[in-house]
Amino acid sequence: MTDQRRSGCPINLTLEVVGDKWSLLVIRDMMFGNRRHFRELLTKSEEGISSNILADRLKTLREQGIISWADDPSHKQKGIYSLTAQGIELLPVLAQMSGWGFKYLPVSEELGIRAKLLSEGGPKMWAEFMDELREIHLGVKRRKKAGPSVGERLQAAYERVMARKKG
Amino acid sequence: MTDQRRSGCPINLTLEVVGDKWSLLVIRDMMFGNRRHFRELLTKSEEGISSNILADRLKTLREQGIISWADDPSHKQKGIYSLTAQGIELLPVLAQMSGWGFKYLPVSEELGIRAKLLSEGGPKMWAEFMDELREIHLGVKRRKKAGPSVGERLQAAYERVMARKKG
DNA sequence: CAAACTGATTGCATTTAGCAACTGGTTGTA
């Protein structure tokens, strides 16, 4: 990962940071699956990332200021990865990619339901979800809204589809 | 490019199609720079793509239904690449990436001005620009709006910055 | 007719991705 940039174009620079097949999936799992430890990210992802790639991406994402790392006081070996403010603001990028994929690619039903809700919810829902992420990852307190959070609603919808498919 | 998918997640599927360092740059140049021929894409890009990579990406993007190809009647060897409806709808993805890059990465002034305007314009401006792209690439007629188009405004802003920088 | 231009392709070296096994340490349980 040398520092030479191909151009000063914002799209190019963004691609140089997260334009590979894994970085955004790691961020997705931290955002939507609340995976915060190395092992969680390694074993609970749909796609099966290998440990050296995961270690490399976590390192790079830290260097880029997209995630941060802290000791887990409950376990001497565990660390907790968190999204930074900058990382949280990748949500609209993921939401748009998710919406496009849902519309044009062979998305599975259980994994598509979140995309559908997020796409229908639009920028207003994204802003609310980013607020929730700031609370979870940065400890920023926010006024509790009535009813379930966006994160909870997405998770509940996923589980509803899974339950119906199994039963 | 084998067809095996890592998962049915919409974000993952989108990444498998355009999640590399070049595909989205080719689409960017077609959208914002109106590059339609192989040579234009090859020589007029900021980043300097090599010809074998460009040929491979154009092939893949055609196979994925993101761009299409047609003979150029003015020249027996020339072909014209166009964005499909599906390709045009990648604009919001590019716009979000562009906005994020503009906010957090060392974007050059002349290449950042489009990102700034597009970000400020929001979904409404993106919809208008997609309408313009549908006219240019798909031949879909639309009612002419008053004043310069989004594409023209972006280009004019870019040229204004360049003129000022040169003196 | 020659030079420049067209959309690529080929060969080769470098870089990145990916798999499987392994390391050194910690924690929970019997």
Add this chain to the structure above:
DNA sequence: TACAACCAGTTGCTAAATGCAATCAGTTTG
């Protein structure tokens, strides 16, 4: 206190993608 399971990675190796420079055959321009 022995021991399995768990923790965050690292190492060695192979496969695939990337990138550069040269080349190609047909087309258009002067």
